[in-house]
Each structure stands twice: as C-alpha cells, then as structure tokens.
Amino acid sequence: MLGSxxxxxxxxxxxxxxxxxxxxxxxxxxxxxxxxxxxxxxVGTRPPPVTEDQQHAAHHHHHSxxxxxxxxxxxxTLQASLAITAARVLxxxxxxxxxxxxxGILMGWSRRADDYLHPMYVLLRSVPPxxxxxxxMLWLGHGEAHRLIPIVYxxxxxxxxxxxxxxxxxxxxxxxxxxxxxxxxxxxxxxxLVPAASPAILGGFRYAVAIAWMTAVGAEMLMSENGMGxxxxxxxxxxxxxxxKADPAVVMVGILALAAAGWAMDALARSAAARLTxxxx
Amino acid sequence: xxxxxxAPIRLEAVDLGYTYAGATPTRALENLSLAVRDTEFxxxxxxxxxxxxxxxxxxxxxxxxxxxxxxxxxxAVEGTSLQIGYVFQEDAVFPWMTVRDNVEFGLVARGADPAxxxxxxxxxxxxxGLSAFVSAYPKDLSAGMSKMVEVARVLATDPSILLLxxxxxxxxxxxxxxxxxxxxxxxxxxxxxxxxVTHDAEEAIYLADRIVVLSSRPGRVRAxxxxxxxxxxxxxxxxxxxxxxxxRRVWEALG
Amino acid sequence: xxxxxxxxxxxxxxxxxxxxxxxxVYGLAAEAGRGxxxxxxxxxxxxVENVQLLPPYRSLAEEGTFLVESGILxxxxxxxxxxxxxxxxxxxxxxxxxxxxxxxxxRAEYLAGPWVTFLQFTPALALLPLYVLWFGYGExxxxxxxxxxxxxxALLGAxxxxxxxxxxxLDAASALGAGERLTFRKIVLPAALPHIFASLRIALxxxxxxxxxxxxxDAQMPSLGYLLTLAGAxxxxxxxxxxxxxxGALVLAFDLLAMSLHVRATxxxxxxx
Numbered sequence: 001m002l003g004s005x006x007x008x009x010x011x012x013x014x015x016x017x018x019x020x021x022x023x024x025x026x027x028x029x030x031x032x033x034x035x036x037x038x039x040x041x042x043v044g045t046r047p048p049p050v051t052e053d054q055q056h057a058a059h060h061h062h063h064s065x066x067x068x069x070x071x072x073x074x075x076x077t078l079q080a081s082l083a084i085t086a087a088r089v090l091x092x093x094x095x096x097x098x099x100x101x102x103x104g105i106l107m108g109w110s111r112r113a114d115d116y117l118h119p120m121y122v123l124l125r126s127v128p129p130x131x132x133x134x135x136x137m138l139w140l141g142h143g144e145a146h147r148l149i150p151i152v153y154x155x156x157x158x159x160x161x162x163x164x165x166x167x168x169x170x171x172x173x174x175x176x177x178x179x180x181x182x183x184x185x186x187x188x189x190x191x192x193l194v195p196a197a198s199p200a201i202l203g204g205f206r207y208a209v210a211i212a213w214m215t216a217v218g219a220e221m222l223m224s225e226n227g228m229g230x231x232x233x234x235x236x237x238x239x240x241x242x243x244x245k246a247d248p249a250v251v252m253v254g255i256l257a258l259a260a261a262g263w264a265m266d267a268l269a270r271s272a273a274a275r276l277t278x279x280x281x
Numbered sequence: 282x283x284x285x286x287x288a289p290i291r292l293e294a295v296d297l298g299y300t301y302a303g304a305t306p307t308r309a310l311e312n313l314s315l316a317v318r319d320t321e322f323x324x325x326x327x328x329x330x331x332x333x334x335x336x337x338x339x340x341x342x343x344x345x346x347x348x349x350x351x352x353x354x355x356x357a358v359e360g361t362s363l364q365i366g367y368v369f370q371e372d373a374v375f376p377w378m379t380v381r382d383n384v385e386f387g388l389v390a391r392g393a394d395p396a397x398x399x400x401x402x403x404x405x406x407x408x409x410g411l412s413a414f415v416s417a418y419p420k421d422l423s424a425g426m427s428k429m430v431e432v433a434r435v436l437a438t439d440p441s442i443l444l445l446x447x448x449x450x451x452x453x454x455x456x457x458x459x460x461x462x463x464x465x466x467x468x469x470x471x472x473x474x475x476x477x478v479t480h481d482a483e484e485a486i487y488l489a490d491r492i493v494v495l496s497s498r499p500g501r502v503r504a505x506x507x508x509x510x511x512x513x514x515x516x517x518x519x520x521x522x523x524x525x526x527x528x529r530r531v532w533e534a535l536g
Numbered sequence: 537x538x539x540x541x542x543x544x545x546x547x548x549x550x551x552x553x554x555x556x557x558x559x560x561v562y563g564l565a566a567e568a569g570r571g572x573x574x575x576x577x578x579x580x581x582x583x584v585e586n587v588q589l590l591p592p593y594r595s596l597a598e599e600g601t602f603l604v605e606s607g608i609l610x611x612x613x614x615x616x617x618x619x620x621x622x623x624x625x626x627x628x629x630x631x632x633x634x635x636x637x638x639x640x641x642x643r644a645e646y647l648a649g650p651w652v653t654f655l656q657f658t659p660a661l662a663l664l665p666l667y668v669l670w671f672g673y674g675e676x677x678x679x680x681x682x683x684x685x686x687x688x689x690a691l692l693g694a695x696x697x698x699x700x701x702x703x704x705x706l707d708a709a710s711a712l713g714a715g716e717r718l719t720f721r722k723i724v725l726p727a728a729l730p731h732i733f734a735s736l737r738i739a740l741x742x743x744x745x746x747x748x749x750x751x752x753x754d755a756q757m758p759s760l761g762y763l764l765t766l767a768g769a770x771x772x773x774x775x776x777x778x779x780x781x782x783x784g785a786l787v788l789a790f791d792l793l794a795m796s797l798h799v800r801a802t803x804x805x806x807x808x809x
C-alpha cells in the first residue's frame with residue numbers, strides 16, 4: 001500500500017529535518033528524543049546516566065522540573081495512561097451510546113415524543129460537554145464522576161441523531177409494511193426497527209468513538225492526575241506554566257500514542273459494523 | 282420504412298463477450314454478433330438481467346469488451362463519441378441545473394456561444410412541449426417530463442446515433458405510450474440510427490424496424506427479424522393482426 | 537408510528553410547551569432548592585459556604601445585566617466567536633480544497649492519506665499543547681487548533697462528496713462530450729455540495745467544542761472559556777450558568793445559520809438525493 005510508503009517517508013523526513021538544526025529543538029524535537037521519551041515512559045524509569053553527556057543531562061533535569069521526570073515521579077507510564085483513558089472512553093461508550101440510541105429511536109418512532117423532546121435535545125446538545133464540566137464539578141466535586149459525565153454526555157448526544165434518522169427515515173417504510181402484515185409491537189421493534197436502523201447507528205457510532213476520545217482527553221487535560229490528557233500536559237504543569245515547560249518529545253509521544261489508539265478502536269468499530277450489517281451490502 | 286439493405290453499417294459487434302469482475306465473475310455476454318445499419322430503428326429485447334444494458338454500454342464506449350470487438354463506422358471503439366447520444370435507464374438529468382441548462386450542456390461542452398445554444402434549446406424544449414418549464418428544476422418535473430428533458434439534452438448536439446436504455450421503464454402505461462409516440466416522431470423528423478433496449482415486447486414492436494432478441498445470461502442473439510408494420514405507427518396498430526403475429530414470434534423467441 | 541404528520545402549528549405548540557415546562561421546572565427547583573440543596577462546595581483546597589447551586593431567575597437576571605453592562609459578556613462573546621469564525625473559515629477553505637483534490641486524484645489520496653488519517657484519529661485537543669509549544673500561548677495556537685479540526689472534517693466531507701457523485705451523471709457528462717474541467721466544475725462540484733455542507737455543519741459544532749476547551753485550558757480574558765473558569769474559582773454560580781447558556785445559544789445560532797445556508801444552496805434538491 002502506497003500509504004505505508006508515504007508514512008515511512010514521513011518518518012524519515014522528520015528525522016532528517018529535526019536533526020538538521022533548522023528549528024529549535026524545544027520546538028521540533030529530534031526524532032531520537034521522541035524515541036527516548038517513548039522508551040522511558042513505557043519502561044517507567046530512566047536508565048542511570050552512563051556517559052558524561054547523560055550525566056550532565058541528568059544533573060540539569062534534577063535542577064529544573066522536567067516533564068518526563070515529573071511524570072515518572074508520579075509513577076506514570078505510557079501504557080497505564082493509555083489504558084486509563086481507553087477505559088474512560090469505553091465507559092462513556094457503553095453507558096452513553098444506549099442512552100443516546102434509545103432517545104433517538106423514541107423520537108424517531110413517535111412523532112409526539114419528537115415534538116416534545118427535540119427542542120430540549122437541541123438545546124442540550126448545543127452546550128459543549130466540557131463547558132458543562134465546570135458547573136458539574138460544583139455538584140460532584142473532583143471525583144471520577146466529573147470526568148466521566150462529559151464523556152457519557154457527549155457520546156449520548158452524538159448517538160441521538162443517527163438513531164433518530166435511522167428509525168424515522170429508514171425504518172419507516174419497513175415498519176409500515178410489517179404493520180400491514182399485522183405484526184405485534186414488540187416484534188416490530190426487535191425484528192424490523194432495530195435491524196433497519198442499525199446501519200445508520202453503527203455509522204454514527206464510529207463518530208461517537210472519536211468524540212469520546214476527544215472529550216476524555218480534554219477532561220483529563222483539565223482536571224485529572226492520570227490518563228493520556230494528563231500525560232501530555234505534564235501532570236498539572238498547566239497550572240504552573242510559568243515554572244515548567246512541557247517537553248515537546250513527550251507531547252509528540254502522547255499524540256502518536258493517542259492517534260494509534262484512536263485508529264485501532266475505529267478499526268474495531270468498523271469491522272464490527274461491517275460484520276453486523278452484512279445484509280446491508 | 283426500414284433502412285435499405287445497402288445502408289452502411291454504423292455499429293458492429295463481432296463475437297462480443299463481457300465478464301463482470303468480482304468475487305464471482307459473471308459472464309454477461311457471450312459470442313454476441315450484431316450489426317446496426319444507418320437510420321434504422323433497432324430494438325434489443327430480452328429478459329431482465331440478460332446483458333442488454335451491458336451491450337448498450339459497450340456500443341456506447343463506456344465499457345471495453347472482454348472478448349471480441351466492437352466497431353463504429355468501421356473503426357474500433359475507444360471511449361465515448363460525440364456521434365453517439367445515450368439515454369440512461371436511471372434518472373440522468375442534472376438536478377442542480379434548470380431544464381434549459383440541462384439541454385444546453387452538450388453545447389456548452391462544445392464551446393457554442395450563448396445565442397446559438399439558446400436557439401437550439403428553445404427549439405428542442407418546444408419540441409418536447411416543455412416551453413413553460415425552461416427555468417424549472419428537475420425536482421418540479423414528473424418522471425416522464427424529466428426523461429424527455431434528457432432526450433432533448435441528447436439531441437441538442439445532434440448525434441447521428443441514439444442509444445436508449447429502457448428509458449420509459451419507470452413510467453406508467455399512459456405516459457409511456459405518449460413518450461413512445463414522441464420518440465417515434467422525433468426519429469421520423471431527424472432520421473437517426475437508434476438502438477433501443479427494452480424488456481417490453483410491445484414497446485419493441487411498436488417502435489422498431491427490426492428486433493433482436495437476446496437470451497438470458499449470458500446474453501447471445503436468439504432471434505433477429507424485421508418489423509414490417511406501416512409507418513407512421515398509431516396506437517391502433519397495437520391491435521392489428523400483424524402486431525399480434527409479431528408478438529407471438531417474440532414470445533417464441535424469448536422461450 | 538403515528539399516521540399523518542400533525543400540522544405545523546401543533547408541533548410548534550408542543551415545542552413551546554416543552555421548553556416552557558423546562559423553564560418553569562428550573563425556576564421552581566431553584567426556589568425550592570434554596571434551603572434544601574447542598575450549599576457547600578469543595579474547591580480543591582478548601583470549602584466555600586453558602587453557594588447557591590441553582591440560582592433563581594432573579595439572580596440570573598441581575599448577574600446577566602451586570603455582565604452585559606460591564607462589557608464582560610459581550611467582549612467574551614466577540615473574542616470567542618471571532619476565533620471560531622476565523623478558525624472555521626481557514627480550516628474549511630483548506631480542508632475543502634485538499635479534499636476536492638484527493639477526491640479527484642487517486643495519487644493525491646495516497647500522498648495525503650496517512651496525514652489525514654493521523655489527524656483524524658488524534659483527539660482534536662491533544663494537538664493543543666503542541667501548538668502552544670510552537671506558537672506560544674495566544675491567538676494563533678487556538679485559531680490554528682480550530683482550523684486543524686475543521687479542516688479534517690471538511691476534507692473528509694469534500695473527499696466523500698466527490699467520490700459519491702452518482703456514476704450516471706459522470707457517464708452522461710462524458711457522453712455529452714464534457715472534458716475533465718467542465719465535468720468537475722459543472723457536475724462534480726454541485727453534486728458534492730450537499731455532502732460538503734453537511735460536513736461543514738458538523739465541523740462548526742466541533743469548532744465550538746474545541747474553542748471552549750482551548751479557552752478553559754489556556755485562560756486569558758476576555759473569552760467565554762476563561763469566564764467559566766474564573767466563575768468556577770469563586771464560585772460565582774450565576775455567571776457560570778449564564779456563561780454556559782451563552783455558549784449553548786451561540787452554538788445553536790451558528791448551527792441554525794449553517795443549516796439555513798445549506799438549505800438555500802441545495803434548493804434544487806428536494807427529490808430523493
């Protein structure tokens with residue numbers, strides 16, 4: 001696939017440019033530093049300094065708070081952070097998706113429910129979930145809830161529209177036909193409505209996955225001591241940004257790891273969707 | 282009157298074969314040979330799925346045959362040609378353009394100036410009876426009107442060969458009869474070479490000089506006979522004895 | 537499912553009714569909650585007493601008047617909305633152009649593919665620290681973040697739009713003798729427009745989500761995000777509620793505008809498209 005060739009070329013080009021002293025290393029970290037940061041964050045410790053250069057570096061790090069050091073001190077590793085963020089994402093998806101789908105199907109099924117609920121839905125979904133978090137925090141304090149609620153909320157809000165359109169537009173024709181055949185309501189829902197609406201819903205689900213990741217990372221960046229968002233901003237360094245500088249190599253590692261995880265989850269969602277809607281081909 | 286036997290051959294398919302690639306390759310056409318003479322109205326008739334659309338698309342130059350050859354005016358077919366006008370089975374009028382813009386599109390492609398385009402589109406739109414709708418969008422037209430706009434669009438560049446793929450399939454019986462008459466009228470006035478694909482035997486007999494019957498997939502020629510009903514043909518002709526005899530012949534050929 | 541669609545008036549009445557009920561319920565809850573709701577808030581290092589978590593309409597009105605008269609609210613709106621607009625326009629232009637290009641040329645898709653996929657799966661906000669490193673705290677990093685997110689969505693929309701032009705229109709154009717440029721201008725672009733507009737609507741919503749978080753993180757007055765953060769620090773609840781409401785109203789307004797533009801630009805499209 002030409003794609004991977006292009007990717008490989010990208011990596012090579014980056015290594016070349018970052019080492020060519022065209023940009024300041026604080027801005028465009030050399031590829032090796034990214035690799036080093038990656039290893040350190042995965043292993044969880046720094047290798048003891050051996051060469052003189054490394055001893056200088058270690059000395060320098062000791063005297064000014066540095067990104068990786070702070071993180072390692074807190075016992076943060078890359079895989080643990082990724083797992084934590086992924087867990088939040090999954091929670092948000094598992095709780096938020098059914099809520100959103102149910103609401104969407106209800107609105108798509110009953111015109112009356114639609115008329116009453118749709119305006120409320122439009123208002124609520126207009127508020128970005130992370131804006132709500134500042135308010136929600138007052139109610140619930142600084143626990144896990146205030147990080148999870150925006151994710152659940154964002155996923156639910158995202159899933160309403162695909163479910164709504166799936167039920168209303170697509171399923172309608174089939175429902176009319178099935179009704180004419182005298183099918184009881186329960187059967188209608190299970191065997192007609194849900195399958196007919198599922199292509200739209202599964203398509204929307206992929207988008208909800210992306211939204212869930214974004215919200216989770218955002219929530220972590222704002223107020224969490226763990227997870228990828230926290231890793232990228234250096235464990236509370238934002239609060240004291242005048243004192244310390246975020247290490248661009250760590251930021252890069254974080255971004256790459258998130259991109260990889262996001263892509264993996266989307267690929268999973270995509271194949272699950274394909275398998276579940278084989279009939280729709 | 283059908284074209285004289287000595288009229289030049291406009292389109293020719295020799296031992297045509299076409300296979301659709303895919304998980305299970307489908308042989309759509311097999312050893313199909315066919316010749317279309319100048320100014321004749323040829324109907325290609327066959328059951329659903331017999332490959333008649335495929336044949337038409339190959340004649341038009343949209344598809345390359347897998348085996349065999351296809352020629353236009355003696356030369357090998359390489360893609361579409363300005364000599365050929367193609368009317369699709371599906372709705373092919375551009376929905377974002379008005380009726381006039383649709384009809385003028387081929388002329389725009391040719392670089393004709395606005396005045397010349399206008400003259401042609403006025404005439405054609407008048408011919409199909411839609412002068413009141415020049416600035417309407419396709420969404421405001423019925424399916425029959427829409428299809429006639431497509432025919433007008435194709436006629437605007439005055440191609441000498443017309444290929445039509447079941448153009449009236451989506452219409453109700455009344456509209457369809459009307460459209461058939463319109464098409465016959467247009468053909469009489471402009472003397473084009475027409476290849477008309479359909480699965481409706483009556484339509485084929487009503488319109489054509491000659492009928493070619495294809496077998497079901499893979500399609501090959503099963504029968505090829507002239508239609509010697511007098512022209513111009515009226516709806517009355519559908520009830521004549523000759524018409525019924527031809528229908529029987531077609532039925533037998535279809536098997 | 538119900539049979540014939542009820543009249544527009546019935547539907548409008550129901551909408552007004554449900555919103556009205558919501559408003560009334562809030563008002564009642566705010567009044568009733570005065571004595572009942574918890575009023576102690578933990579702010580990370582200490583408790584604050586006597587916080588009214590559901591401010592009644594009275595205090596919302598007072599606070600609102602103050603915010604508007606002092607120019608705080610209007611200034612924040614101008615700044616935040618301005619960033620959204622700028623980021624949106626830049627991102628949409630870039631994304632649409634690149635998307636049209638990759639939709640047309642398979643080679644372009646190969647080249648740009650990995651970049652786009654990478655950006656697509658990087659959670660939008662994760663790029664913020666990177667931009668801050670490159671461009672410092674300030675306008676550029678925020679606007680650029682919005683532009684990046686918008687561009688990715690717009691790109692995918694334009695790409696999909698070009699790819700999903702029905703074959704029959706392309707064949708018809710080719711049969712009529714249209715060359716590549718004419719086909720692109722008069723066939724591909726108009727056919728792709730509904731898709732592009734749909735993706736721009738989504739991108740607009742995404743732009744707002746992005747700016748809110750960016751402003752929450754990188755707090756500088758005046759901006760709506762910072763208004764929320766600041767209000768949260770006291771906490772000054774009426775301001776928070778008003779701030780959240782304002783953001784919601786702005787998002788809604790922008791979305792309605794985008795939708796009406798979409799409808800106007802695809803006037804021709806009322807058939808099954």
